[in-house]
Amino acid sequence: MPGYNSLGLENCPKVFTISSGKGGVGKTTFALNISYALCERNEVLLFDADLGLANVDVLLGLSPKFHIGDVLAGRCQLEEVVLTGPRGLKILPASSGIVKLTNLSESQKMMLLDSFDRLTTGLDYVFLDTAAGISENVLYFNLASHERILICTPEPTALTDVYALIKVLFKYHYIKRFHLVVNMIKRPSQALEIYRQLLRVVEKFLGSISLNFLGGIPADRRVSEAIRAQVPLLELFPNSPASQAIREIALEIANMKTDKLEGGLQFFGRKIMGVCA
Numbered sequence: 001m002p003g004y005n006s007l008g009l010e011n012c013p014k015v016f017t018i019s020s021g022k023g024g025v026g027k028t029t030f031a032l033n034i035s036y037a038l039c040e041r042n043e044v045l046l047f048d049a050d051l052g053l054a055n056v057d058v059l060l061g062l063s064p065k066f067h068i069g070d071v072l073a074g075r076c077q078l079e080e081v082v083l084t085g086p087r088g089l090k091i092l093p094a095s096s097g098i099v100k101l102t103n104l105s106e107s108q109k110m111m112l113l114d115s116f117d118r119l120t121t122g123l124d125y126v127f128l129d130t131a132a133g134i135s136e137n138v139l140y141f142n143l144a145s146h147e148r149i150l151i152c153t154p155e156p157t158a159l160t161d162v163y164a165l166i167k168v169l170f171k172y173h174y175i176k177r178f179h180l181v182v183n184m185i186k187r188p189s190q191a192l193e194i195y196r197q198l199l200r201v202v203e204k205f206l207g208s209i210s211l212n213f214l215g216g217i218p219a220d221r222r223v224s225e226a227i228r229a230q231v232p233l234l235e236l237f238p239n240s241p242a243s244q245a246i247r248e249i250a251l252e253i254a255n256m257k258t259d260k261l262e263g264g265l266q267f268f269g270r271k272i273m274g275v276c277a
């Protein structure tokens with residue numbers, strides 16, 4: 001049976017990249033919990049695309065038998081790398097500490113995208129948790145997705161780093177559509193203040209960019225307790241302030257309209273190869 005996503009499009013998951021510019025802002029925690037929230041009613045794959053420093057599997061206490069390096073070396077199929085997490089969430093772990101994976105060749109990227117296209121058939125959502133910063137891989141995964149969620153915190157450095165990421169994606173890759181989540185806010189109004197601050201700078205220096213405010217997540221001590229317990233925050237503390245905020249963002253994502261979803265990631269891979277050639 002072919003799969004249908006929430007928009008009724010056959011075999012075409014909606015692909016989101018989650019990136020941050022700065023490290024340590026809560027990107028992986030968000031990626032795990034937003035995937036967990038959405039897999040209550042959908043088929044979801046969380047791809048730990050932080051190819052140098054993987055940790056989604058660590059957050060869940062899972063032990064991968066194979067990793068993407070094994071696929072690239074021809075030792076297994078991508079399907080064998082996938083782990084099943086809570087609520088049936090599918091997790092594609094990356095490859096902790098294998099430095100050469102951080103610089104994939106174009107042919108390796110294409111091979112990975114081909115396998116990825118097979119793997120994602122029938123899914124509703126794919127979330128790509130990228131590395132921090134603006135390395136080639138981060139840009140590549142951002143290009144390969146339908147939507148881009150940027151995470152920042154109220155810290156000025158988090159804001160300047162997320163601006164740098166938007167700037168590179170816009171100036172060199174013509175990407176104009178982004179969503180913002182402000183994590184670790186201290187009071188409810190802070191998220192919108194930060195969003196407006198970033199929007200002002202983006203409009204002043206970059207012009208016609210669509211920056212959508214997805215929501216704010218409070219600083220919540222339950223987050224680190226859930227990490228220590230290796231259980232998603234939404235499962236362990238479903239009523240904590242951060243859990244409630246993440247569920248609201250999940251609702252926004254579920255209701256998000258996308259103009260047109262084309263093909264799977266393979267299509268995007270080809271598109272990128274055209275851009276990069």
Ligand SMILES: Nc1ncnc2c1ncn2[C@@H]1O[C@H](COP(=O)(O)OP(=O)(O)OP(=O)(O)O)[C@@H](O)[C@H]1O
Nearest residue numbers: 023024025026027028029132184218219220223224
């Ligand atoms: N809403 C929150 N409230 C309190 N602490 C948080 C929150 N979100 C994340 N954290 C804490 O921030 C730290 C970094 O989180 P996480 O590993 O998810 O960040 P990251 O951006 O993925 O980091 P990296 O750059 O290493 O990939 C963790 O210790 C986590 O407990």
